[in-house]
Amino acid sequence: xxxxxxxxxxxxxxxxxxxxxxxxxxxxxxxxxxxxxxxxxxxxxxxxxxxxxxxxxxxxxxxxxxxxxxxxxxxxxxxxxxxxxxxxxxxxxxxxxxxxxxxxxxxxxxxxxxxxxxxxxxxxxxxxxxxxxxxxxxxxxxxxxxxxxxxxxxxxxxxxxxxxxxxxxxxxxxxxxxxxxxxxxxxxxxxxxxxxxxxxxxxxxxxxxxxxxxxxxxxxxxxxxxxxxxxxxxxxxxxxxxxxxxxxxxxxxxxxxxxxxxxxxxxxxxxxxxxxxxxxxxxxxxxxxxxxxxxxxxxxxxxxxxxxxxxxxxxxxxxxxxxxxxxxxxxxx
Amino acid sequence: xxxxxxxxxxxxxxxxxxxxxxxxxxxxxxxxxxxxxxxxxxxxxxxxxxxxxxxxxxxxxxxxxxxxxxxxxxxxxxxxxxxxxxxxxxxxxxxxxxxxxxxxxxxxxxxxxxxxxxxxxxxxxxxxxxxxxxxxxxxxxxxxxxxxxxxxxxxxxxxxxxxxxxxxxxxxxxxxxxxxxxxxxxxxxxxxxxxxxxxxxxxxxxxxxxxxxxxxxxxxxxxxxxxxxxxxxxxxxxxxxxxxxxxxxxxxxxxxxxxxxxxxxxxxxxxxxxxxxxxxxxxxxxxxxxxxxxxxxxxxxxxxxxxxxxxxxxxxxxxxxxxxxxxxxxxxx
Numbered sequence: 001x002x003x004x005x006x007x008x009x010x011x012x013x014x015x016x017x018x019x020x021x022x023x024x025x026x027x028x029x030x031x032x033x034x035x036x037x038x039x040x041x042x043x044x045x046x047x048x049x050x051x052x053x054x055x056x057x058x059x060x061x062x063x064x065x066x067x068x069x070x071x072x073x074x075x076x077x078x079x080x081x082x083x084x085x086x087x088x089x090x091x092x093x094x095x096x097x098x099x100x101x102x103x104x105x106x107x108x109x110x111x112x113x114x115x116x117x118x119x120x121x122x123x124x125x126x127x128x129x130x131x132x133x134x135x136x137x138x139x140x141x142x143x144x145x146x147x148x149x150x151x152x153x154x155x156x157x158x159x160x161x162x163x164x165x166x167x168x169x170x171x172x173x174x175x176x177x178x179x180x181x182x183x184x185x186x187x188x189x190x191x192x193x194x195x196x197x198x199x200x201x202x203x204x205x206x207x208x209x210x211x212x213x214x215x216x217x218x219x220x221x222x223x224x225x226x227x228x229x230x231x232x233x234x235x236x237x238x239x240x241x242x243x244x245x246x247x248x249x250x251x252x253x254x255x256x257x258x259x260x261x262x263x264x265x266x267x268x269x270x271x272x273x274x275x276x277x278x279x280x281x282x283x284x285x286x287x288x289x290x291x292x293x294x295x296x297x298x299x300x301x302x303x304x305x306x307x308x309x310x311x312x313x314x315x316x317x318x319x320x321x322x323x324x325x326x327x328x329x330x331x332x333x
Numbered sequence: 334x335x336x337x338x339x340x341x342x343x344x345x346x347x348x349x350x351x352x353x354x355x356x357x358x359x360x361x362x363x364x365x366x367x368x369x370x371x372x373x374x375x376x377x378x379x380x381x382x383x384x385x386x387x388x389x390x391x392x393x394x395x396x397x398x399x400x401x402x403x404x405x406x407x408x409x410x411x412x413x414x415x416x417x418x419x420x421x422x423x424x425x426x427x428x429x430x431x432x433x434x435x436x437x438x439x440x441x442x443x444x445x446x447x448x449x450x451x452x453x454x455x456x457x458x459x460x461x462x463x464x465x466x467x468x469x470x471x472x473x474x475x476x477x478x479x480x481x482x483x484x485x486x487x488x489x490x491x492x493x494x495x496x497x498x499x500x501x502x503x504x505x506x507x508x509x510x511x512x513x514x515x516x517x518x519x520x521x522x523x524x525x526x527x528x529x530x531x532x533x534x535x536x537x538x539x540x541x542x543x544x545x546x547x548x549x550x551x552x553x554x555x556x557x558x559x560x561x562x563x564x565x566x567x568x569x570x571x572x573x574x575x576x577x578x579x580x581x582x583x584x585x586x587x588x589x590x591x592x593x594x595x596x597x598x599x600x601x602x603x604x605x606x607x608x609x610x611x612x613x614x615x616x617x618x619x620x621x622x623x624x625x626x627x628x629x630x631x632x633x634x635x636x637x638x639x640x641x642x643x644x645x646x647x648x649x650x651x652x653x654x655x656x657x658x659x660x661x662x663x664x665x666x
Contacts, residue, residue, distance in 0.1 A: 035489070040489050095447070145466050
C-alpha cells in the first residue's frame with residue numbers, strides 16, 4: 001500500500017499500480033505516432049499526447065483487463081487504441097469548436113492550422129484501427145468500431161442541437177453517450193473481452209464504463225455553472241457557447257412565464273448576450289432547482305456505475321475503480 | 334456482349350457487367366449512411382454519394398473478387414467500405430483545400446459548414462471499419478487499416494510539401510501513393526484475399542491497383558497543364574494552388590538559369606502570380622520536355638499495371654480491367 005494513498009487521487013493510484021503496463025502503452029503510443037515520411041504528424045500528436053493528459057481511458061482498459069486476470073500482451077494495444085481514438089477526437093473537436101486552449105496549452109489548430117489537425121486526426125484514427133486489428137480479436141474490433149461511430153454520431157448531434165432550445169434530455173443523453181460514455185464503456189468492455197470473461201461480467205464492465213462516462217460528463221456540465229477550482233474551466237463557457245447542457249435544459253423546461261422563455265431565447269437561440277445575463281441565468285437555474293436536479297442525476301449514474309462494479313469479484317483494482325467513480329462525483333458532493 | 338461496347342467506357346462496361354452486385358453495394362451504402370439520431374449525417378453523405386461518382390473503387394473490389402471466382406457475400410461489404418473511406422477523405426479534403434466545387438456541385442463544407450464535413454467524414458470512417466469488421470477476415474482488416482493510414486500520411490505530406498520547390502519526385506510518388514494509389518491497391522488486393530487466392534495472384538492484384546492508381550494520378554496532374562475536355566478541371570488549377578506535381582518538379586529540376594529558378598520561386602514559393610505567368614510556366618514545361626517526360630511516366634506505370642493483370646488467368650473481367658487501365662492513359666496518348 002502506497003504511503004501516498006491519503007493524498008493521491010484514484011486515477012493517480014491506478015497509474016501507480018499499473019505503472020509497468022502504462023510505460024508500455026506510452027512506448028507503443030510514441031512508436032505508432034511516428035511517421036517515416038511526414039514529420040508534421042508526430043509533432044502535432046506529441047503536442048497533445050505529451051501535454052499531461054491523465055490517460056484515464058487507457059487506464060480503464062489496463063485496470064479492467066488486469067482485474068479479470070488477463071496475462072497476454074494485447075491490453076497494451078487496446079489501451080493505446082483508446083488513447084489514439086481519444087486524441088483524434090480532441091484534434092477534430094478543437095477544429096469544430098474553434099478552440100484556442102486545451103490542457104492549458106494553445107491548441108494544435110492554433111499552433112499549426114486546421115488542416116493539420118484534421119489530417120493528423122485521420123492518421124491517428126487509422127493507426128488506432130491498425131492497433132486493434134493486431135489483437136486478432138474480432139469482438140473487440142466490433143466494440144471499438146461501434147464506439148467510433150457512436151462518438152462521431154454524438155458529435156454531429158451536438159452540432160445540430162446547439163442553440164436549439166427544443167433539445168430534450170433524451171437527446172442530451174445521446175450526445176453525452178457519444179462524446180464521452182461510448183469510449184469509456186468500450187475501454188472497460190474490451191478489458192473484459194480480451195480476458196475472455198463470461199458474458200455477465202463483460203456486461204457489468206460495460207455498464208460501469210457507460211454510467212461512469214455519463215456521470216463524468218454531467219458533472220463537467222454542472223461545474224460549468226457551479227464552478228470549481230479543479231476543472232480549469234471558466235464558469236459560463238457553455239452558456240457563452242450556447243450549449244444545451246442538462247442544467248439549461250431543465251431550467252428552460254421549468255420556465256414559469258413568457259418572460260423567462262424570452263430570456264432563454266434571446267441569450268441561447270439568438271446569442272444576444274449582455275452584461276449580467278450569466279448571473280441571471282444562474283439565478284434561474286437555482287430558482288428552479290435545475291443545478292440540484294442535475295447533481296442528483298450525476299449521483300444516480302455514479303450509483304449505477306458503483307453497483308455494476310460491486311457485482312464483480314473483489315480485488316484491489318476493482319476497489320480502485322469504485323474509488324475513481326466516487327471521486328468523479330465528489331467534485332459535486 | 335453489349336451492343337454499347339463500342340461507345341461505353343470501360344468503367345461503364347464494368348458497372349453494367351456487375352450491375353447486380355453494384356445495386357447491392359448502393360443499397361448497403363444507403364443503409365449504413367443512415368443515422369437514427371443525427372439526420373445531418375445522411376444529408377451530407379447523400380449530397381456527395383449520390384452526386385454521380387463513378388464508383389470506380391468499389392467496382393475494382395467487385396471485379397477482382399468476381400474474377401477470382403468469389404461466391405460469398407463479403408465483396409459487397411468491402412466495396413461499400415472502400416467507397417465510404419473514399420467519401421470520408423473527399424469530405425476532409427474539401428475542408429483542407431477550402432474547395433467550393435466537387436463533381437460539379439457546391440461542396441458540403443460550403444452548403445453546410447466545415448464542422449459538418451469533418452464530423453460526417455469521421456462517421457463514415459467509423460462506418461467503414463464496422464463494415465470491414467463484419468467480414469470477419471483479419472487480413473482484409475489489416476490491408477484496409479494500413480491503407481487508411483497511408484492515405485492520411487500522404488495527405489499530411491502533401492500539405493507540408495505544398496509550395497516547397499525542394500520537393501523531390503520520390504516525395505511526389507509518396508504523396509500520390511497516399512492520395513490515390515493506396516485505396517486503389519487495397520481495393521484490388523482485398524478482392525483477391527476475400528476469394529482466398531494464392532499469394533502470387535494477390536500480389537499481382539495489388540501491383541495492378543498500385544500502378545493503376547499512380548498512372549491515374551499522374552495523368553490527372555498532367556492534364557492540369559495539358560488540358561482536357563473530359564476532366565472538368567480548369568487548366569492551371571494546380572499552378573494557382575502552388576502544388577508541386579510531377580510536371581513542375583521536372584521543370585524546376587531542369588531550369589537552365591537563375592532567371593528561370595527566380596520565376597518558379599516567385600510564383601510557387603512566394604505565390605506572387607501575375608498575368609501571363611501560367612502561359613510562361615507552360616512554355617517552360619514544354620521547353621524542358623517536362624510534360625512529355627511526365628506522360629512517359631504515366632505510360633510506364635500503366636504498362637506495369639497491364640503486365641500485372643496479364644499475369645492472371647484470362648477472363649472477361651480481367652480483360653475489362655486491362656481496358657480500364659488503357660483508358661486511363663488514353664487521355665494523354
